[in-house]
Amino acid sequence: MAETVVVYHSGYGHTQRLAQAVAEGAGAQLLAIDAEGNLPAGGWEELAAADAIVFGSPTYMGGPSWQFKKFADASSKPWFGQAWKDKLFAGFTNSGSINGDKSSTMFYFFTLAMQHGGVWVGNGMMPSNAKAAQRNDVNWIGTFAGAASQTPIDASAAEMLPGDLETGRQFGQRVATAAQRWSRGRSA
Template identity: 35%
Template sequence: MTKTVAIIYYNRYCYSSILAEHIGKGVEKQGANAVTYDIAHAGNSMISLNEADAIIFGSPTYFGSVAAEVKGFMDATVDIWNNKQWNNKVAAGFTHSSALSGDKLATLMTMFVFAAQHGMIWAGLDLRSCEKVKDYGLELNQPGSWIGLMAQSPKDGEKKPSDLETAEYFGTRIAKVTQKVGYYE
């Protein structure tokens, strides 16, 4: 049975959508279905999120936390929480900021706590900082994050190829974890 990985993110200046696209490529490379949603349209996607085997949350880091729109989405899941609809689903997260550090860890921790409160199974990134991986041309995970995907937002539209390759690898990893863990009600 083919697994479905939903990627829901907030996108103000389009880098979240670019990362989500590359994560989705990695998911599909592993043989799972990737479905992406912008949080602006989250109300229409809640049923699909409930049916997904895994959910990857994405937000830019603003002032050391998730964007207000992401927090609003989280707060709107109280009925899902009450009914344990995401219990035992695989969860993961990604973020980016213009600064190399930008306090991105705090953003990923917010997503992690949110997923834990929903009873989800968190999957992080399994790469050492600047690790060379077969089939990828660049050193991946340059920020050195294990809890989730961190990337540096491009300045002047310049994308960081290592971040994009890390995003694809991350999608492949989450799909693999989802296929191994499965979903148990």
């Protein structure tokens, strides 16, 4: 079984709920970046052992949180030794607005993964964009680079829409399937 780690920062709990849905779908370990931008003890070792790394952060002001950026900057140590080269990478984000410039956060994740010599996994889901589409449909936001969710700024994490969480869960399944195929192919 391929090992997947979901490394994320969550400011108010919404991104954590999406991280949990992604991890559930992927059968992945959760690795939370704390409020100071640090990983818990053993976190770097978990990432080193992973076949796939999934990045997660809220989108604040058109990009990931500063805590996630601190983690990304600290990843220059594994980068220098190419420790994450040929791992699979993916990402997800949440913001208060439907668009909220989530794509900027996704491109940040993608660029980070490419700098590490990784291979990116998108969500592989068709968008729910027909007239009959409902806000609670899977991939209603219509992203392709990863999973995205939207939560009104005055809504608690418990009020996140089941469709957004299901999008995260299905995205996690896709990452796990890709990681299984990738790790089999690399060992052949």
